[in-house]
Amino acid sequence: MSKMAISLAGAIILIAGAGLLAMTGASRGQSDGARAGDPALGSHVADAKCAECHGADCNSSESQFPKLAGQSPAYLYRQLWAFRNGTRRSDIMAPIAADLGDADMANASSFYGKQSRKADAVKDQRLAAIGERIFFAGMPACAMCHRASGQRGMPVTGMMGGGMMERMPMMGMMADAPYLNGQHAAYIVDQLDRFASGARPSSTMMGRIAAALSEADKRAVAEYLSGLR
Template sequence: MKKVLMLVLSGLAVSIAASAWAEGGNAEAGKTKSATCAACHGADGNSVNPEWPKLAGQHPSYILKQLMNFKNDERVNPSMTPMAKPLSDADMADLAAYFSSQVAKAGEADQSKVTLGEQIYKGGNNATGVAACAACHGPNGAGNPAANFPAINGQHAAYTKLQLNAFRKGERANDAGKMMRNIAAGMTDAEIEAVAEYIAGLQK
């Protein structure tokens, strides 16, 4: 229990630092610096490839934390890690400020899967101990910037599915207190797919 508490407090400290840096970011400078990001994430942060995340409208502190994690090898991805390595603190803050200032385009859900997705998102699965997504990410998926829980509404279903599977397998481990790993570990393939589709259709 003590170890979990320390992990959560450590994550909170990183979140506070990220928030402070992100608030000092310059969106105009970030727009210029985002040219290399546009190939994957789109010029306005709305990626075309569904396996690459939309960054538009995301909380700046969350974007900054992910960039910091890629730079420090706390989150590893063959495409993002080398992109983040040369970034300075100012670069990361500026990019976070720019992408957070953009407007996310609405997503579209597979309606045949949203019933189960809504059930898990709003109520979890008591039988398997899977917590409701809404508890941290909010009823409409807007997230909680104070706790550094990301906005997920309208995110590509394919990307969300990839991340939930990565958490479930332990391939992604930059979640405070193993919160996402513990939740994803109890989810079935069908639940992950359904939740991902439901999230894609959520709007602010």
């Protein structure tokens, strides 16, 4: 095994570990409530507060509004918490979140987590193929934190060029990271732009990763993810 392979492996583990500690430490109190949510009660919150923008079937038809169906309840709860306390800014979401109690946020998050997300039709297969390589084989790979689909694991062989890390179960290590499969491509690009510019507060890791992506890379990754089921 080469020294370079060892260094790369160590960097990957350190990046994932540092991010996991930061998210579980800083946001544990924010995200734990989502796990006890009641989806039946959450459906009423969603109908009253969310459906107009995010869709009656939880799959928004307009790309400026993210699809919430099938999203991680822990992630949704954490984002509602951030909108409510002002750490994530939105003129639309801030007043809505301010009107929600902790139980409302937990219930709505649980409800959305149980719905089925509808993928978009891929418009450019060549671009999507490039995006797939970036998602799974970038340095660092998006798939280290983000789950792309329900069953697929991260092909660490491609990322590391084979060898010691083959078959390591590293796909989607961050429990609080959003699921990106089937999300609007335009929304993904917009959020990456916000991370890169600092308009959307984030961990240092996400800001740096987004800033390192070219506009072409962002579009490619977004095109790939938008078509995943």
